[in-house]
Amino acid sequence: MTKNLHRLCLRPLMWVALLSASVLSLSGCFPLAAGGAIMTGFVAADRRSAGAQLEDQNIEIKAANQIRQTIGERGHINITSYNRQVLISGEVPSAQDQARAEQLVKAVDNVSIVLNELAVMGNTTLTERSNDVITAGRIKAAVFDAQDLTSSAFKITVERGVVYVLGRVTAREAKRVTEVITAVPGVRKVVRVLEVITEEDLARIAPPPSEPKKTAP
Secondary structure, three states: OOEEEEEEEOOOOOEEEEEEEEOOOOOOOOOOEEOOOOEEOOOOOOOOOHHHHHHHHHHHHHHHHHHHHHOHHHOEEEEEEEOOEEEEEEEEOOHHHHHHHHHHHHOOOOOOEEEEEEEEOOOOOHHHHHHHHHHHHHHHHHHHHOOOOOHHHEEEEEEOOEEEEEEEEEHHHHHHHHHHHHOOOOOOEEEEEEEEEOHHHHHHHOOOOOOOOOOOO
16 A cells, blocks of 8 residues: 655644545545535544533634525535534535635634535435445444554544544554555545644543553452
């Protein structure tokens, strides 16, 4: 399997968008949706603060409403926000709509960074979006089953077989989650948009391990 990794450094602070492509066999894939087309995120043990999670929800809702009012049914656009970093994914019919969507999202309060991954093309079919649902389910199960990954650290969106991964993770976790995802059938490419933290940072923010249950003598 050939992997082409491209890194996009994003400011402010430690935001780093890591773009990695893993072209596999099989192709994968709702009108506008806040929170991503197909998203697998876990609220429990989220590495964002409760305030940051609420802020991300508000950004997704506000951005989606703005795009719906301006672009409407012309495009299939999804908004995913993680720690105020916003991914725009889906399809629009023109470069003008692509640029306009980005402008609308940037104008939303508290948005820090916008990554515009909109494709200029016709909207995907129901079959393609159904394939994305299946792919997302497989990814969710694979990440959850990986003993060396914390599934709640990742927020995942799938579009046309392209998997977008957001989260606060170490370099080790970023590499490992890419390996897990690229092994899933239906994945064409992985785009990592991650806030990279150190192992020491992780030790400070991760919840302590639960005590093993004691059996009665």
